[in-house]
Amino acid sequence: MNGWGEFILAGFAFLASHAIPSMPRLKGALVASLGARGWTIAFSTLSTVLLFWLIFAAGRAPYVELWPQDTWARWLVNFAMPLAILLGSYGVGAPNPFAFEGRASGFDPARPGVAGLTRQPLLWAILLWAGAHLIANGDLAHVILFGAFTLFTGAGMRALEARKRRVWGAREWQRLSAHTALIPFAALLSGRWRPKALPSPLRLIVAVVVWGALYYLHAPVIGVSPQP
Structure with missing residues (x-):
């Protein structure tokens, strides 16, 4: 087929x-x-x-072209992917009851860790990946693919947040989310969150290894070079 x-x-x-x-x-x-x-x-x-x-x-x-691939769009993917991989690396398995990839145990509302940066790190990682690739790939099949991921991830983020609010109730939500934000860096810029520990070097190493593997295996596996 x-x-x-x-x-x-x-x-x-x-x-x-x-x-x-x-x-x-x-x-x-x-x-x-x-x-x-x-x-x-x-x-x-x-x-x-x-x-x-x-x-x-x-x-x-x-192949049905809707818009051509431009060099600047390929650069956009190369800037977005390290950020997406970092978000995913620090989000998966971290103490973060807000996100489906996080864990409830070990979460301290006063020291929210990655949730202080954003409550949904993996969903933002997927959104960055899909959004950047949507812009860079202008053929119909990839527009459908990455466009669907972009729309469903954005909608899923709002739905997940709304469900958590309903389940916990307004008071518990406020207690747990006081030093967090959905939009990346919003809590930091507003002064509601200040990092109180250095990021895990192990997770940084994992992110670098994953980025390197994706970058160098992209051409032989996917069939398209990520180089602009």
Whole structure:
């Protein structure tokens, strides 16, 4: 299968897989069967495989140009990706009850860590990745791909924040979020948050390694060089 058919099928498969967490009975059965850690590993692996399939399918779809690729747009991707990877590296598994990739244990509202920078670091990372690639790739398949990620990530960010507010209630939300912000650097610029510890060097090393791997493997794996 190739062309638009594969791209549509990959898109439906990716969307269907991400509907699983919103199905309590199905997710509960999977967690009971695999264990919490096994569920996380299995879902992360499935998501990664389907994402790569979707990206490859977009590359194999018929090329329909909507706007040309410009050098400045490729530079934009090269500036955005290190920021996105840093956000993802410091967000995944960090004490941060606001984000789905964070953990509730160990969170101190007075010392919110990465949540002081932004409550949704991974979603902002995805938004940066998708938004920059949307601008740089002007063919129809990639506009659909990255445009969908940009729209759904932005909408998902608002929906997740609203759900947390409802679940916790106004008073608990205010207590937990007093020194945080949704918009990156907003709490820092307003004076509501001041970093009280140096960032983890291990997470910085992970970010550098991931950036290097993505940069140098982009051409042989994706088929397009990231160089402007």
